[in-house]
Amino acid sequence: MVEQNRRDALYGPLREEGIFTWDWMYGEEYALADLHLIPASFREELATATAALGRIFTKVTPVLQQADDALLLELGVPQQALQAVRTTVLRKLPTAIGRFDFAKTEAGLKMLECNSDTPTGIVEAFYVNEHACRFFGVANPNAGMDGQLRQAFAKLLKTYRDMGYPVEHVWFSSLDWHEEDKGTTLYLMEKSGLAARFAPLEKLRVWEDGLYVQEGDSLLPVDVLYRLHALEKLADERDEDGYPTGEHVLSLIADRKLAIINPPSAFLIQTKALQALIWNLHEAGEFFTAEEHAAIETYMLPTYFENRFAGTDAYVTKPIFGREGGGVALYAADGTLLEKDQEEFYWEQPMIYQKRVELPEITVQTVTGPYAGRLLWGSFWIGGEASAIVARVGGRITNNLSYYLPVGMKG
Numbered sequence: 001m002v003e004q005n006r007r008d009a010l011y012g013p014l015r016e017e018g019i020f021t022w023d024w025m026y027g028e029e030y031a032l033a034d035l036h037l038i039p040a041s042f043r044e045e046l047a048t049a050t051a052a053l054g055r056i057f058t059k060v061t062p063v064l065q066q067a068d069d070a071l072l073l074e075l076g077v078p079q080q081a082l083q084a085v086r087t088t089v090l091r092k093l094p095t096a097i098g099r100f101d102f103a104k105t106e107a108g109l110k111m112l113e114c115n116s117d118t119p120t121g122i123v124e125a126f127y128v129n130e131h132a133c134r135f136f137g138v139a140n141p142n143a144g145m146d147g148q149l150r151q152a153f154a155k156l157l158k159t160y161r162d163m164g165y166p167v168e169h170v171w172f173s174s175l176d177w178h179e180e181d182k183g184t185t186l187y188l189m190e191k192s193g194l195a196a197r198f199a200p201l202e203k204l205r206v207w208e209d210g211l212y213v214q215e216g217d218s219l220l221p222v223d224v225l226y227r228l229h230a231l232e233k234l235a236d237e238r239d240e241d242g243y244p245t246g247e248h249v250l251s252l253i254a255d256r257k258l259a260i261i262n263p264p265s266a267f268l269i270q271t272k273a274l275q276a277l278i279w280n281l282h283e284a285g286e287f288f289t290a291e292e293h294a295a296i297e298t299y300m301l302p303t304y305f306e307n308r309f310a311g312t313d314a315y316v317t318k319p320i321f322g323r324e325g326g327g328v329a330l331y332a333a334d335g336t337l338l339e340k341d342q343e344e345f346y347w348e349q350p351m352i353y354q355k356r357v358e359l360p361e362i363t364v365q366t367v368t369g370p371y372a373g374r375l376l377w378g379s380f381w382i383g384g385e386a387s388a389i390v391a392r393v394g395g396r397i398t399n400n401l402s403y404y405l406p407v408g409m410k411g
Contacts, residue, residue, distance in 0.1 A: 003367050007033040010135050019187060020128050022180045025401070031128065032403050035136045036375075036391055037410045042104075043141050043389070049109045050100050050379040050386035052295040055112065056288070057195045057269050058384070060278060061094040063287075064268050072100065074305075076320040076350060077271040078235035082248040083254035085231075087264045090159045095266035096152040097122070097188070098381040099390075101398075102299075105357045109377075111299050112354075113318070116269035117262055118230050120180060121378055122149075123187045123386035124404050138408030142388035145380075146191055152383030153192035153261065157224065160259040166223040171213060174228040176200030185228045192226070201229055206248040211258050226261040230322045231272075272352050273320045275303040303354045310335055314356040319349035328397050330356060341397055364393050364405055374404070 010033045011023040023031035064072070065086045077085055098116035102109045124289075126146040134139035161167045174185040182198075189196050199213040204222070206212075212219035227234075237246035252258040268274065281287045282296040302308075309315035312333055319327035327347050329340040359374035373393040382389040394402025 001348050003182045003365055020123050021183060029367050030404055032364055032405050035406050035408050037408050039410045045109060046379045046389055047185045047386040049299045050381055053100055053111055053299055056093055056292055061265050061268055062091050076271045078232060080235040081231060081250050084214040084250040085264045085267050089263040093384050094264045094269055096156050096383060097262060099378050102377040103357050103359050110297055110301050110357050113272055114269055116266045118228050120184055121390045122184050125380060129406050132406030132410045133408045136408060141407055141409050148382040148387050149191040153194055155383055156261055169221045169223040170196040171199050172196050172226040172381060173199050173201050181228050189308040206245050209257055211252055224259040231267040236356050271320045272318050276305050277304045277330050278351050301355045303352055307353045316354050317351045319351055321349055339396055362393060
């Protein structure tokens, strides 16, 4: 009862405000009325790792955009998206809103993946964490960082305008029924500072050389689209008559008739196959500077397109476009399956093999009592800069039902 009362005191006002309404999801507790304290040195380590990896991914992206189709297909880019992902908007800003996920290990921070296309956890990091820190009376490690969101959107919109794109009609879109996605999209729309409107994905229509929002009997033009909707899903979408609407939208992007946020280049970073490519270049001593090679060695994990760990190291297999732990399996060095994701999605995708590291153990307070789980760190990469952090607690495989844990500063 004490824990429930504390939850209501912390999250009740946020629910009433209507910005963060998913502290319970699918009938289960999601946001914890607990707090994890970190020292300034660890906060700085997360920022340093994020900035270093951001520079590496930024350097690789324009080279990939000029690569031949065979390499892009091997990296998992759908055939329908090949031309769209080659659309360069801002070379130094391959994604406006991204997030690196880290494990804190005995050997330091190790990056597990980069969510560069449609990351979530944004409202929790930039909005909820401030309220939680105020509630518990501690300093917020993300204080003032929501301003970076506005700057990132402004930078991207100015670039599109300078490139000759029409930018008058700005729309933000997500699934209307998905509480977290819609809430995240509305929050970003408000923080963007843009004169924009929200439209459910199901209201978007393609017609000849444009994208529109259907409003009653009218079709309203879309010049700029922020979409919390993965490009790999878009590539395969068809309307009820079988028309390939997703491919049509991708052709509009490729023909520079539609500006999108995140930019098309963000999709190239989203594929986990890129981690294998970067590690391959690192092992060969190619492409990167000595400083960049040192950052790769420090913060990345050995990752390959084939299993090079059998008999030597524990490893994990991941689908190249899996999200929220979907399709992930953990193996011992002898190939024994230790644990696998129980959802049905992503198993049909090509897999990468990555050296396995353990997420650190942590015990947190839930409404049903203490929970012993594993701690995953997310560090946002906004407008090309290290930004807010977010903590999740779950099993060895972090999935969409893992808890959100507020974070404060020690001292």
